[in-house]
Amino acid sequence: GENVEQHPSTLSVQEGDSAVIKCTYSDSASNYFPWYKQELGKRPQLIIDIRSNVGEKKDQRIAVTLNKTAKHFSLHITETQPEDSAVYFCAASMVGARQLTFGSGTQLTVLP
Amino acid sequence: EPEVTQTPSHQVTQMGQEVILRCVPISNHLYFYWYRQILGQKVEFLVSFYNNEISEKSEIFDDQFSVERPDGSNFTLKIRSTKLEDSAMYFCACTWEVEKLFFGSGTQLSVL
Numbered sequence: 001g002e003n004v005e006q007h008p009s010t011l012s013v014q015e016g017d018s019a020v021i022k023c024t025y026s027d028s029a030s031n032y033f034p035w036y037k038q039e040l041g042k043r044p045q046l047i048i049d050i051r052s053n054v055g056e057k058k059d060q061r062i063a064v065t066l067n068k069t070a071k072h073f074s075l076h077i078t079e080t081q082p083e084d085s086a087v088y089f090c091a092a093s094m095v096g097a098r099q100l101t102f103g104s105g106t107q108l109t110v111l112p
Numbered sequence: 113e114p115e116v117t118q119t120p121s122h123q124v125t126q127m128g129q130e131v132i133l134r135c136v137p138i139s140n141h142l143y144f145y146w147y148r149q150i151l152g153q154k155v156e157f158l159v160s161f162y163n164n165e166i167s168e169k170s171e172i173f174d175d176q177f178s179v180e181r182p183d184g185s186n187f188t189l190k191i192r193s194t195k196l197e198d199s200a201m202y203f204c205a206c207t208w209e210v211e212k213l214f215f216g217s218g219t220q221l222s223v224l
Contacts, residue, residue, distance in 0.1 A: 032211050036155075043203060043215040044155060089155060093211065098143055099157045099168055100213060 002027045004092050006103030013080050014111050021106045023090035024072040030092040033066060033073045034100070038087045047088075048075070080110045114138045114208050116216035124222045125194055133189045133219045135204030143167070145205040145213070146179065146189050155203070161187065194223045 003026040013019050025033075034049035050057045050064045050073065057064050061080075066073040077084055087107050091100040117136040125131050137144050144161040159169040159179055166179060176198075178190045191198055204216040 034211075034213065043218055046212060046214065049212065091155075098162075098207075099145065099160050099170075100155075101157070102155045104154045 002030055002092055002094055002101040004090060004101050004103040006090050006106060008106060009104065010107045010109070012109045012111060015080060015082060017080055019075075019077045019080055019084070019108055019110075021075045021088055021090070021108070022072060023074070023092075023103050024070075025092040025101075026071070027092075027094055028068075028071060029094045032093045033064070034091050035062075035064060035075050036089045036091065036102075038089065038105075040086075044089060077108075080108075082110050082112050084108060085110045114206070114214050116204060116206055116214055118202075118204055118216040118219050120219060121217065122220045122222070124224065127196060127223055128193055130190065130192050131194060131221060133191075133202050133204075133221070135187045135189075135216050136185070137187060137204065137206045137216075138208050138214070139185075141206035141208060143207045144187055146173075146187075147203045147205060147215070148172070148200045149203065150200045158189075191221075194221075196223050199223045 006023045031052040036044035037047045038044040048062050048064050050066050061078045063076040087105045089105050090103040093100050119134045146158040147155050149155045157170050159173045160167045176192050180188045201218045201220050203218045205213050
């Protein structure tokens with residue numbers, strides 16, 4: 001089955017700096033890559049997603065890039081704010097599989 | 113974001129007891145899922161449901177677990193003979209638009 005690796009496990013940045021979280025996936029058949037933000041004790045919330053027919057997608061301060069050849073995708077957060085502090089999970093799903101395989105998560109801390 | 117409601121928010125049970133977790137999905141959802149998250153770990157897929165049938169299940173979803181739709185709209189996850197390692201946050205989730213997964217508020221299960 002699909003395997004998703006996520007790095008780093010923890011990331012601290014100064015407010016206003018950029019943060020980058022990277023994920024790799026194992027199955028070249030995967031075609032959907034969402035990112036979730038999870039605040040402490042709360043549900044994961046979808047923040048952005050990308051499909052394999054697109055190389056980059058941006059939504060305000062958040063962007064995701066996808067390299068299908070290398071089988072990796074990244075989350076970029078610019079102008080970070082303290083409220084961006086949370087655990088971020090990447091995920092991947094294969095055509096027809098319907099269920100998401102999640103990465104291990106990145107604890108992002110934005111220092112004021 | 114669509115509202116997916118779970119009850120109870122917290123459940124404490126003794127080892128060996130049965131628990132039932134409940135979820136009210138989005139009314140026009142496509143697929144329905146149960147996931148779990150052990151404290152500090154990633155989100156893990158348990159089972160998916162489509163057209164009133166289980167469509168996929170993971171290795172975790174063994175005979176100890178069952179999913180039902182008792183009234184045709186809500187879903188339950190039954191865990192029989194609970195073990196200490198079943199302690200986790202259990203999330204139900206739905207897809208509303210194709211592939212966009214939205215999580216419920218979660219049930220924190222503690223097995224003592």
